[in-house]
Structure formats: C-alpha cells, structure tokens
Amino acid sequence: MSISSSSSIKKSLRIGEVSRLTGLSVDTLRYYEKLGLFKPGRSSAGLRFYTKRDLSSLHFIRRAKSMNFSLNEIARLLEMRADPQHARNEVRALAIRKLAAVEEQLQQLDTLRRELNLLVNLCRGAEDGCPIIEDLENN
Amino acid sequence: MSISSSSSIKKSLRIGEVSRLTGLSVDTLRYYEKLGLFKPGRSSAGLRFYTKRDLSSLHFIRRAKSMNFSLNEIARLLEMRADPQHARNEVRALAIRKLAAVEEQLQQLDTLRRELNLLVNLCRGAEDGCPIIEDLENN
DNA sequence: ATACAGGCTGGAGCCACCTCTAGGTCAAGA
DNA sequence: TCTTGACCTAGAGGTGGCTCCAGCCTGTAT
Numbered sequence: 001m002s003i004s005s006s007s008s009i010k011k012s013l014r015i016g017e018v019s020r021l022t023g024l025s026v027d028t029l030r031y032y033e034k035l036g037l038f039k040p041g042r043s044s045a046g047l048r049f050y051t052k053r054d055l056s057s058l059h060f061i062r063r064a065k066s067m068n069f070s071l072n073e074i075a076r077l078l079e080m081r082a083d084p085q086h087a088r089n090e091v092r093a094l095a096i097r098k099l100a101a102v103e104e105q106l107q108q109l110d111t112l113r114r115e116l117n118l119l120v121n122l123c124r125g126a127e128d129g130c131p132i133i134e135d136l137e138n139n
Numbered sequence: 140m141s142i143s144s145s146s147s148i149k150k151s152l153r154i155g156e157v158s159r160l161t162g163l164s165v166d167t168l169r170y171y172e173k174l175g176l177f178k179p180g181r182s183s184a185g186l187r188f189y190t191k192r193d194l195s196s197l198h199f200i201r202r203a204k205s206m207n208f209s210l211n212e213i214a215r216l217l218e219m220r221a222d223p224q225h226a227r228n229e230v231r232a233l234a235i236r237k238l239a240a241v242e243e244q245l246q247q248l249d250t251l252r253r254e255l256n257l258l259v260n261l262c263r264g265a266e267d268g269c270p271i272i273e274d275l276e277n278n
Numbered sequence: 279a280t281a282c283a284g285g286c287t288g289g290a291g292c293c294a295c296c297t298c299t300a301g302g303t304c305a306a307g308a
Numbered sequence: 309t310c311t312t313g314a315c316c317t318a319g320a321g322g323t324g325g326c327t328c329c330a331g332c333c334t335g336t337a338t
Binding site: 014015016026030045046047 | 314315316317
Binding site for chain 3: 310311313317318319320325327336
C-alpha cells in the first residue's frame with residue numbers, strides 16, 4: 001500500500017509479497033540472489049524491490065528446478081535468457097543439452113504418469129494383494 | 140566362486156557381488172541398510188549375505204527411485220510390501236500423491252520446453268532485438 | 279607364512295539446497 | 309512514544325544422499 005503511493009515503482013514488489021506469489025521462502029529468495037540468479041533493486045532504505053522481470057525469472061527457476069537443473073546451471077541459463085545474442089557458446093550448448101534433457105524427461109514422465117495411473121486404478125477393487133507393490137516387485 | 144563351495148549358502152551373495160549386480164556401490168548398499176531398507180543376514184564372521192529376497196528389494200528400490208520416490212518413501216513402501224493387505228490404502232494414497240506430483244511436473248516441463256526451445260532456436264544471430272525476451276517475460 | 283582381496287565399523291566429509299538465529303533498521307499505527 | 313511487523317545482514321545449522329577414510333578382521337592363493 002505504501003508502495004503504490006510512489007508512482008515510479010508502482011509495480012515493484014517487496015520480498016514478502018514475492019514470497020507469497022512464488023511459494024518460495026524469503027530466505028530462499030535471498031539465497032538465490034546471493035547465488036547471482038537475479039539482482040532486485042533496492043529502495044533507499046535498502047529494501048529489495050522485485051520487478052515483473054524478476055518474477056518471470058523466478059518462475060523459470062521453479063520450472064528448471066523441477067527438472068533437477070542445478071542452481072548453477074539455472075544461473076547460466078538465466079544469463080542467456082537475459083541476453084541471448086551475447087550468450088557464450090558454452091551457455092548456448094548448455095541450453096541445447098538441457099532442451100534435449102527436458103524432452104527426454106517429458107517422455108519418461110509421461111510413461112510414468114500412465115503407469116501410476118494404471119496402478120492407482122487397478123488398486124481400486126483389487127480383492128487381495130496390492131497391485132502397486134506387486135508391480136514394483138515384478139518389473 | 141568360493142561361495143558356491145559352501146553348500147548351505149549356495150545362493151547367498153556377498154556385498155561386492157551385489158554391488159556388481161545392481162550397479163550400486165557397497166557404500167550405498169550399507170547406507171541403504173542403515174536406513175532400514177533391508178537387513179541382510181550375517182555369516183559367523185560378520186559378513187553380509189544377500190538373499191534372493193534382498194536382491195528383489197534392491198530391484199524394487201531401483202524401480203521406485205526411478206519413479207521419483209524418496210528413500211524415505213521407499214522405506215515405507217518396503218514396509219508395506221511386507222504386509223500388503225493391511226497397507227493397501229496407504230500405498231494407494233502414496234501413489235496418488237506421486238501421480239499428482241508427476242502431472243504437475245509434466246505441466247512445468249512443457250512450459251520449460253517451450254522456453255528453452257525459444258531460447259535455443261529463435262535468437263541465433265539476431266542482430267538486434269530478440270522476440271523471445273518479451274515472450275519469456277509474459278509468464 | 280604372508281600377502282592380498284574383500285569385508286567390517288564408526289564417523290567424517292561433501293555437495294546442493296535450503297532454514298534458522300541473533301541482532302539490527304525502518305515506517306506506520308494506537 | 310512505543311510497539312509491531314516487515315525487512316536487513318552474516319553466519320551457523322540441517323537434510324538427503326551419498327562417498328571416503330582409518331583401522332581392523334578374515335580367508336584363500338602362492
């Protein structure tokens with residue numbers, strides 16, 4: 001509320017709001033920042049202010065993390081994301097590798113989804129034994 | 140080879156052989172044991188001997204791990220395996236939670252795939268302005 | 279007889295990723 | 309003015325999942 005009173009930073013968010021929006025703890029946000037994943041601006045009093053762009057980075061991070069990319073790799077991808085034409089070849093190569101990995105993982109997860117689905121449904125109505133356990137045993 | 144000379148434990152394997160068979164390091168095997176994932180028998184001299192059943196547990200673990208279950212969850216599943224009737228609902232609940240997680244992850248990955256795809260394919264050699272940046276920022 | 283492979287233990291170390299603590303600043307409201 | 313709550317910092321602590329190490333034991337091969 002006091003924020004919106006300053007017209008020049010109308011769209012800036014403080015760390016607590018960002019935490020609520022992203023589901024990441026404020027500690028985690030500060031930790032990511034320390035690792036260089038983004039650099040929010042600061043108010044005169046030293047408070048962090050996050051822009052739309054920072055939020056977008058955070059969403060990217062969340063997704064990349066769900067793929068088990070390390071924070072280090074994520075940092076480099078964000079670098080490239082911020083300035084694609086000047087990305088180093090090594091970072092470009094990383095992006096390409098990661099894209100391949102993501103596509104591979106999509107396939108596997110899709111298979112996994114089907115399997116789990118099947119198991120969960122089998123489990124309903126099974127009279128004895130547990131199909132899930134049995135499946136894990138036999139495959 | 141020396142094992143098979145003792146007829147009573149013909150089918151038992153020592154940790155090194157199990158390591159070779161499963162691709163898990165002996166350290167990892169002992170670590171899993173410490174977590175309670177299984178309890179191999181011991182020879183009079185204190186050596187671990189793994190039975191067919193232990194191997195089956197390890198197989199179970201490998202598979203469950205590939206389904207993104209944590210070692211902790213796997214420990215629960217193995218417990219339940221020992222008492223399937225009683226645990227069916229719990230296993231099912233665990234599988235349902237995992238399924239939901241997988242579905243969520245599929246969504247995230249699909250978005251990530253799009254982002255990386257743009258990053259990799261649309262910004263090569265563009266001299267000025269890259270359409271993907273704005274694209275990336277809008278979500 | 280001795281060397282060597284392979285086993286044992288407890289505990290330390292490692293990496294990635296947080297999470298918590300203590301002690302302080304700042305801004306606004308009762 | 310005092311309190312409250314959100315924020316700040318540096319740094320310690322914790323978790324998951326291994327991995328390594330020192331020091332000791334055993335059992336087969338030469």
